[in-house]
Amino acid sequence: MSGIVGYGAYVPKYRIKSETIAEVWGEDPDRIKEGLGILEKAVPAIDEDATTLAVEAARIAMKRAGIPRDSIGALYVGSESHPYAVKPTACAVAQALGAVPNLTAADLEFACKAGTAGIQMCMGMVDSKMIHYGMAIGSDTAQGRPGDALEYSAAAGAAAYIIGPNDESMAILEDTLSYTTDTPDFWRRPKADFPSHGGRFTGPPAYFKHVMGAFYGLMQKMDEKVENYDYFVFHQPNAKFPQAVAKQLKIPKEKLADGLIVPIIGNTYSAASPLGLANVLDKAEPGQRIFMVSFGSGAGSDAFSIKVTDKIKNRDRAYPLSKFINEKEYLSYAIYSKLKGNYKGM
Amino acid sequence: MKESIALMWRRLPERYKLIGSACENCKTHYFPPRSICPKCRRKGKISRFEYSGEGKVYSFTEISAGPIGFEHQTPYVIAIIELAEGAKCLGQIVDARLADVKIGDPVEGTFRKIQSDDPEGPIHYGFKFRLKK
Numbered sequence: 001m002s003g004i005v006g007y008g009a010y011v012p013k014y015r016i017k018s019e020t021i022a023e024v025w026g027e028d029p030d031r032i033k034e035g036l037g038i039l040e041k042a043v044p045a046i047d048e049d050a051t052t053l054a055v056e057a058a059r060i061a062m063k064r065a066g067i068p069r070d071s072i073g074a075l076y077v078g079s080e081s082h083p084y085a086v087k088p089t090a091c092a093v094a095q096a097l098g099a100v101p102n103l104t105a106a107d108l109e110f111a112c113k114a115g116t117a118g119i120q121m122c123m124g125m126v127d128s129k130m131i132h133y134g135m136a137i138g139s140d141t142a143q144g145r146p147g148d149a150l151e152y153s154a155a156a157g158a159a160a161y162i163i164g165p166n167d168e169s170m171a172i173l174e175d176t177l178s179y180t181t182d183t184p185d186f187w188r189r190p191k192a193d194f195p196s197h198g199g200r201f202t203g204p205p206a207y208f209k210h211v212m213g214a215f216y217g218l219m220q221k222m223d224e225k226v227e228n229y230d231y232f233v234f235h236q237p238n239a240k241f242p243q244a245v246a247k248q249l250k251i252p253k254e255k256l257a258d259g260l261i262v263p264i265i266g267n268t269y270s271a272a273s274p275l276g277l278a279n280v281l282d283k284a285e286p287g288q289r290i291f292m293v294s295f296g297s298g299a300g301s302d303a304f305s306i307k308v309t310d311k312i313k314n315r316d317r318a319y320p321l322s323k324f325i326n327e328k329e330y331l332s333y334a335i336y337s338k339l340k341g342n343y344k345g346m
Numbered sequence: 347m348k349e350s351i352a353l354m355w356r357r358l359p360e361r362y363k364l365i366g367s368a369c370e371n372c373k374t375h376y377f378p379p380r381s382i383c384p385k386c387r388r389k390g391k392i393s394r395f396e397y398s399g400e401g402k403v404y405s406f407t408e409i410s411a412g413p414i415g416f417e418h419q420t421p422y423v424i425a426i427i428e429l430a431e432g433a434k435c436l437g438q439i440v441d442a443r444l445a446d447v448k449i450g451d452p453v454e455g456t457f458r459k460i461q462s463d464d465p466e467g468p469i470h471y472g473f474k475f476r477l478k479k
């Protein structure tokens with residue numbers, strides 16, 4: 001069995017409030033805040049992209065794991081905003097970590113669940129002893145078309161997980177299960193600047209069907225139940241969806257709270273559920289159990305059952321996710337548009 | 347000014363990992379790396395040295411009219427950083443304005459885009475500094 005040997009989370013400093021965006025498009029800010037449950041979202045600085053966010057998270061993960069940098073045998077970066085169409089983000093991250101050259105590396109894409117797909121790949125490679133440690137990163141600087149509902153949610157962040165043998169882990173990955181179908185809920189064609197989505201179609205046939213499918217699948221496989229878990233982390237494209245899932249599954253609010261950070265940072269896509277998990281790990285105690293379900297449009301969900309070990313007590317507390325969430329600076333819509341490169345001729 | 351792909355690639359260790367050099371003879375640290383110790387000349391023994399990125403602000407200014415490739419990043423702060431291990435180096439201080447910075451402020455290394463203005467060209471990444479809080 002494998003587990004989490006180290007983890008790191010990073011969110012950029014800049015924020016834009018939902019009401020600032022709503023004002024531009026003549027929308028009712030309260031309707032947006034209540035409808036989506038998003039108060040503000042994280043915006044990357046002009047010199048940040050999915051690669052730089054991934055490096056920030058990965059460096060914290062390495063520090064926390066305290067392992068030699070040349071011991072990383074595999075590195076996967078999941079993103080829907082890889083800075084290059086062709087040239088792996090994973091190579092730049094590996095080079096910046098000093099983990100080159102003896103490792104395998106690749107970029108993954110599965111909308112918002114490419115990061116958890118990378119965790120599963122590393123689990124398999126560690127379990128089969130093909131590698132000793134692998135790193136899986138979810139990193140995104142998501143784009144929403146100006147004026148579209150996605151503009152309120154599409155945010156930026158990264159989370160990195162170092163997967164290794166369970167006897168070295170601060171949290172054991174007890175089991176995982178996925179639920180995947182071909183579902184046209186959200187997509188972006190090559191050369192398109194912004195994604196398209198199926199509006200309400202993103203709900204029942206997409207998010208809910210896959211998240212529930214993976215949830216029940218893993219619970220049944222492990223013969224487990226909600227009462228045996230202390231925290232739940234679901235993919236969070238907005239606050240409404242994971243809250244509706246929790247309600248249907250009779251999960252108490254307090255078990256969802258720590259892993260639900262979308263109201264204050266937005267939907268960080270590939271980083272969304274991994275960041276929720278990082279926020280939970282920042283306060284989890286030995287023996288506690290966490291259930292996580294990611295979701296990626298297109299569509300699929302990965303469910304994980306995680307058990308925190310005694311090693312969590314020794315975690316480096318220098319860079320908790322809350323540090324990056326709390327250090328923030330608000331932007332006007334004009335400066336936000338500049339940082340997003342939305343002006344012609346830039 | 348565009349740098350060649352070869353030069354960009356050669357500078358990756360220095361830009362990504364803050365790799366400079368140190369003289370084992372007189373213990374002087376250099377950044378960017380030097381191949382000869384100017385103090386010891388032929389007696390010097392130069393080896394690779396990786397800086398931690400930790401340091402403090404030695405001097406700084408804000409750029410309001412950036413050179414080509416940086417014109418959209420203005421205003422931004424550049425500083426001479428006294429690296430914890432000894433050498434001084436020039437770098438940008440991210441997520442900060444002039445009023446946020448003081449001489450002596452502690453900083454840590456970060457990894458950012460340096461230049462990416464050519465939509466069909468390579469993206470240049472490298473170290474910058476962030477105020478440590």
Ligand SMILES: [Zn+2]
Binds near residue numbers: 372374387
């Ligand atoms: Zn010397």
